[in-house]
Amino acid sequence: MKRVLKNCSVINEDLSIEKKDLYIDEGKFVDFVEAEVEENMNSMIVMPGLINTHTHAAMTLFRGVAEDVPLDRWLSDYIFPRESKLTEEDVYIGSLVGFMEMVKNGITTFVDMYFFPYAVAQAAEDVGIRGVVARGLADVDGHGKEKLKECEDFIHRYSSNPLIRGGVGPHALYTCSNGYFKESVEVARSNESLLTFHLLEGPSERADFRSRANVEAVDFLDSIGAFDEKTIVAHGTHLNDTELKLLSHKKVTISYNPTSNAKLGNGIAPISEAISNGVNITFGTDSAASNNSLNLFNEMKFGALIQRAYRELPTVMKVEELFKMATCNARKPLPFDVGKISAGMLADIVIINPNKLSMLPRKNLFSHLIYSFDTAAIEKVMVGGKWIYDGSFCNVDLGEVIERFEKTVNSIDSRI
Amino acid sequence: MKRVLKNCSVINEDLSIEKKDLYIDEGKFVDFVEAEVEENMNSMIVMPGLINTHTHAAMTLFRGVAEDVPLDRWLSDYIFPRESKLTEEDVYIGSLVGFMEMVKNGITTFVDMYFFPYAVAQAAEDVGIRGVVARGLADVDGHGKEKLKECEDFIHRYSSNPLIRGGVGPHALYTCSNGYFKESVEVARSNESLLTFHLLEGPSERADFRSRANVEAVDFLDSIGAFDEKTIVAHGTHLNDTELKLLSHKKVTISYNPTSNAKLGNGIAPISEAISNGVNITFGTDSAASNNSLNLFNEMKFGALIQRAYRELPTVMKVEELFKMATCNARKPLPFDVGKISAGMLADIVIINPNKLSMLPRKNLFSHLIYSFDTAAIEKVMVGGKWIYDGSFCNVDLGEVIERFEKTVNSIDSRI
Numbered sequence: 001m002k003r004v005l006k007n008c009s010v011i012n013e014d015l016s017i018e019k020k021d022l023y024i025d026e027g028k029f030v031d032f033v034e035a036e037v038e039e040n041m042n043s044m045i046v047m048p049g050l051i052n053t054h055t056h057a058a059m060t061l062f063r064g065v066a067e068d069v070p071l072d073r074w075l076s077d078y079i080f081p082r083e084s085k086l087t088e089e090d091v092y093i094g095s096l097v098g099f100m101e102m103v104k105n106g107i108t109t110f111v112d113m114y115f116f117p118y119a120v121a122q123a124a125e126d127v128g129i130r131g132v133v134a135r136g137l138a139d140v141d142g143h144g145k146e147k148l149k150e151c152e153d154f155i156h157r158y159s160s161n162p163l164i165r166g167g168v169g170p171h172a173l174y175t176c177s178n179g180y181f182k183e184s185v186e187v188a189r190s191n192e193s194l195l196t197f198h199l200l201e202g203p204s205e206r207a208d209f210r211s212r213a214n215v216e217a218v219d220f221l222d223s224i225g226a227f228d229e230k231t232i233v234a235h236g237t238h239l240n241d242t243e244l245k246l247l248s249h250k251k252v253t254i255s256y257n258p259t260s261n262a263k264l265g266n267g268i269a270p271i272s273e274a275i276s277n278g279v280n281i282t283f284g285t286d287s288a289a290s291n292n293s294l295n296l297f298n299e300m301k302f303g304a305l306i307q308r309a310y311r312e313l314p315t316v317m318k319v320e321e322l323f324k325m326a327t328c329n330a331r332k333p334l335p336f337d338v339g340k341i342s343a344g345m346l347a348d349i350v351i352i353n354p355n356k357l358s359m360l361p362r363k364n365l366f367s368h369l370i371y372s373f374d375t376a377a378i379e380k381v382m383v384g385g386k387w388i389y390d391g392s393f394c395n396v397d398l399g400e401v402i403e404r405f406e407k408t409v410n411s412i413d414s415r416i
Numbered sequence: 417m418k419r420v421l422k423n424c425s426v427i428n429e430d431l432s433i434e435k436k437d438l439y440i441d442e443g444k445f446v447d448f449v450e451a452e453v454e455e456n457m458n459s460m461i462v463m464p465g466l467i468n469t470h471t472h473a474a475m476t477l478f479r480g481v482a483e484d485v486p487l488d489r490w491l492s493d494y495i496f497p498r499e500s501k502l503t504e505e506d507v508y509i510g511s512l513v514g515f516m517e518m519v520k521n522g523i524t525t526f527v528d529m530y531f532f533p534y535a536v537a538q539a540a541e542d543v544g545i546r547g548v549v550a551r552g553l554a555d556v557d558g559h560g561k562e563k564l565k566e567c568e569d570f571i572h573r574y575s576s577n578p579l580i581r582g583g584v585g586p587h588a589l590y591t592c593s594n595g596y597f598k599e600s601v602e603v604a605r606s607n608e609s610l611l612t613f614h615l616l617e618g619p620s621e622r623a624d625f626r627s628r629a630n631v632e633a634v635d636f637l638d639s640i641g642a643f644d645e646k647t648i649v650a651h652g653t654h655l656n657d658t659e660l661k662l663l664s665h666k667k668v669t670i671s672y673n674p675t676s677n678a679k680l681g682n683g684i685a686p687i688s689e690a691i692s693n694g695v696n697i698t699f700g701t702d703s704a705a706s707n708n709s710l711n712l713f714n715e716m717k718f719g720a721l722i723q724r725a726y727r728e729l730p731t732v733m734k735v736e737e738l739f740k741m742a743t744c745n746a747r748k749p750l751p752f753d754v755g756k757i758s759a760g761m762l763a764d765i766v767i768i769n770p771n772k773l774s775m776l777p778r779k780n781l782f783s784h785l786i787y788s789f790d791t792a793a794i795e796k797v798m799v800g801g802k803w804i805y806d807g808s809f810c811n812v813d814l815g816e817v818i819e820r821f822e823k824t825v826n827s828i829d830s831r832i
Contacts, residue, residue: 063776064783068734101773203728262725263787292788293774302718305678306725312619314681318484355818357517358709360479361825367480371679372708376792402771409777 001385004035008046009354013328013340015320015366022046024347027162027384031343044379045352045365048339049108050296051330054196054234054255054284056114056136057098057123058091061409062289071202071264079289085415091116093408095123096401098287098294103129103389105295105375108348108382109330109338111196111232111255111284113169115147117154121164128388128395130336130348132194133158134167137184138175148180148187155191162384165335167194172201173209173217182224194230194333196255201235202266218243227252232333234284237261237269241277244270248278253333256325258303259293260286272307272316282330296326297373304370319366351380417801420451424462425770429744429756431736431782438462440763443578443800447759460795461768461781464755465524466712467746470612470650470671470700472530472552473514473539474507477825478705487618487680495705501831507532509824511539512817514710518701519545519805521711521791524764524798525746525754527612527648527671527700529585531563533570537580544804544811546752546764548610549574550583553600554591564596564603571607578800581751583610588617589625589633598640610646610749612671617651618682634659643668648749650700653677653685657693660686664694669749672741674719675709676702688723688732698746712742713789720786735782767796 003024010018025033059079066078091114102110110131112120117135124131135151137144155166168188170176176184181197188195200206200217209217218239221227227250234255239247247254256271274281283299285291303325304317331339338346354362358374381389388394421438428434441449475495482494502510507530518526526547528536533551540547551567553560571582584604586592592600597613604611616622616633625633634655637643643666650671655663663670672687690697699715701707719741720733747755754762770778774790797805804810 060776063788064780067783067787068731071730074730097773097776104773258725259721262721263730265724265728265730267728268725288788292783293790295790302721305675305718306722308681309674309678309684309722310726312681312683314487314490314679315484355815357513357520357814357818360476360513360818360821362822363825364480367483367708371483372479372704374709374711375790398773399771402773402776405776406778409779 001037002033002035003037003039003385004033005046006038006040007043008041009043010341011045011047013342015323017365019043022341024385027347029341029343029345029347041351045354046341047350047352048327048341049348049350049381049383050106050326051109051282051334051339052102052107052285052294052296053111053232053253053282053330054257054286055098055110055112055294056287057110057112057120058086058094058114059287059289060098060101060294061090061094061412063292065289081416082412085412088116088119090408090412092119092123093401093405095120096126096396097405099124099127099129100393100396100398100401101288101294103127103381103393104378105297106350106378106381107294107296108350109334109336111167111194113171113196117150117166121158125163126396127393128163128383128386130163130338130346130383132165132167132334134169134194134196137168137170137180139177139180140175144180148183152187152191155193165194167196170197172198174205178213178220181226185224185226188230189225192230194232194335195226196232196234197226199233199236200238201261203238206238218246222246222250230333232282235261235266235269237267239270239274241273244274244277244279251280253280253282253330255282255284256303257284257286258299258306260290262306264290268306268310271303272311275321280329280332281325283326295375297369297375300326300370319370322370323366347382347385349382350378353377353379417453418449418451419453419455419801421462422454422456423459424457425459426757427461427463429758431739433781435459438757440801443763445757445759445761445763457767461770462757463766463768464743464757465764465766465797465799466522466742467525467698467750467755468518468523468701468710468712469527469648469669469698469746470673470702471514471526471528471710472703473518473526473528473536474502474510474530475703475705476514476517476710477506477510477828479708481705497832498828501828504532504535506824506828508535508539509817509821511536512542512812513821514704515540515543515545516809516812516814516817517704517710519543519797519809520794521713522766522794522797523710523712524766525750525752527583527610529587529612533566533582537574541579542812543809544579544799544802546579546754546762546799548581548583548750550585550610550612553584553586553596555593555596556591560596564599568603568607571609581610583612586613588614589636590621594629594636597642601640601642604646605641608646610648610751611642612648612650613642615649615652616654617677619654622654634662638662638666646749648698651677651682651685653683655686655690657689660690660693660695667696669696669698669746671698671700672719673700673702674715674722676706678722680706684722684726687719688727691737696745696748697741699742711791713785713791716742716786735786738786739782763798763801765798766794769793769795
């Protein structure tokens, strides 16, 4: 569909605001096209869709399942027993709700790590959101080989899908043997796919790995080629300065997950140091089980606040920097031309209504996008040139989804 | 108006959920009344309105005026020059927008500290929100006597207003001379009014006061009778354990303002220690200039997260505790019977629609109210038995307010 969106107030990559018309053809922005459909945006703000570089969408099934318990009990008593009973259909409906919440909150691209990748991909396609589905990999519980084969098959099968690409997701150094982690990296490299894994998320992981493997986690990963410009490291809460310099040199991207890090008691990631060292920083929501929202506007605000509180410094994490972390920075490791609005880029955008209390006074737009944003100001969301949210979800029925989701959660609880 | 709200899912003070009908007469809950109006709540969740124990509503005028600058420059170059030019009408419109945002976000009671108290009160009455208007007091810039007289006159004039009470707001030890602070405390006590002030908000205040006055700030305040059950201390970011014990003993309430403390680089308040010491803890948004939202759901989440991140402990600040901090805890120092839903209490409530993505799965309600809440789930807000918000504002025209607010902000900027 050839479209023109008239009277847009477009946020450019340099964060200037430009009044113009946007032309869209075959899912991408073009300089001009004879439009079949003309829509008036009435000077509303048009921003690139936000990019969520670390999530487990299906875990929306477990939102709020237990609060205020220690991390090991939360995992062993609540999360793992449920995950072990999940069917492909459960993962589909959990992912569907997760992706719907992301879209409603202005996210147009995700990087997901979970199992049943075909179900995750189907949910994304049904909602209309774009993303990388990284098959989660672990061999501590066996079946490592089959998982890796499924991962690679999925990558091949989705290699030309308009919305979805496969990725490789070795879960973490404590759930993968060193040999298996190395094989996973090789699968990612030989398929030119995105590689993503959890790294030094909690306070004990560094010492645990060293005592087991007799080498630092980061040094081991570097030795097997795990760090390059197609790698997204999730969390990195306990990386030190030398390691940040290495990641910067290797052009690795860190997915900063401030809410999840805080909520699970994992600490405060060294993000302002990472920025000083030139590391490419992006944002992730992690899952609704440990956040419990899927809202990158919250991450931008909280991610800045916690760095400032910890350092007693109100000047770190600048507004413009935060906005880039959630948009264009995230383009670098991804197989999609997303994160900015210009000819040749994918038409993934969010329309913001400036006539909201939370957006006043209107002159301080970027401040409001970071520090007072209320997602009620999101009027519409487009992915690949198609509206997927306009106050309602364009491709799915909310009422039916809620009913099916509630049934699924109750069924899972009855199985454990 | 005698009302009955049928089919409510009421959150009780002990956090049980009770299906029942709510009867309202003369602005309060009653056990039963022959209702003139009957409304069906369709099993929606009915919770007590949230209580914002520290704010400066008019400063919504300055939201986003400058970001990422050091605190002293933010104050001297941006805030103070504007505040010195404010008219009573400016304060009215700034407060109006602030109170509207609070109501939309489920706040039904506030404690405000600013100047032009009659304008603040008028804005609150026009929106329909309940609160204490504490005239801000300082004598470093002169005019201390007149301010204190205006404060006391205001208290008398509003002593039987259905929504508003006056309070006494000596700004801080660094803006009031010791003698003037003492006079302010006496005015509060002799009028049995709420007393509220900033205390040890930033990292340097303790040493500054000690070097000036040769006594610890808290000891001085205790010696002039500033601590009792009608006192709300704002921030308290740098209180030590001995001081927390004193505040507990004196039944003082602390208003915890986590976002503002973080954003201004003032640090992380010792709130889990304060709770262990039995101090009554409540939440404040502070102003939209330093938050930049007026949303206590955000404060509950962020206030817990930052305590957990700092301590690397996921078990501090429990969900039920956080909910009480934003509701019934705040009743203690206030002159209003608010914060719980039962016969004799003021009918100040928020209606929540559970059929929202952010509220799924439905079974984990309290977790969602704290950790995944989206204010789009707020259907209606009632204060004193009257609906003041039902998706739109019942008493004010949003479009007109926005237009007037934008004109006011531009006018203020043109004056400096």
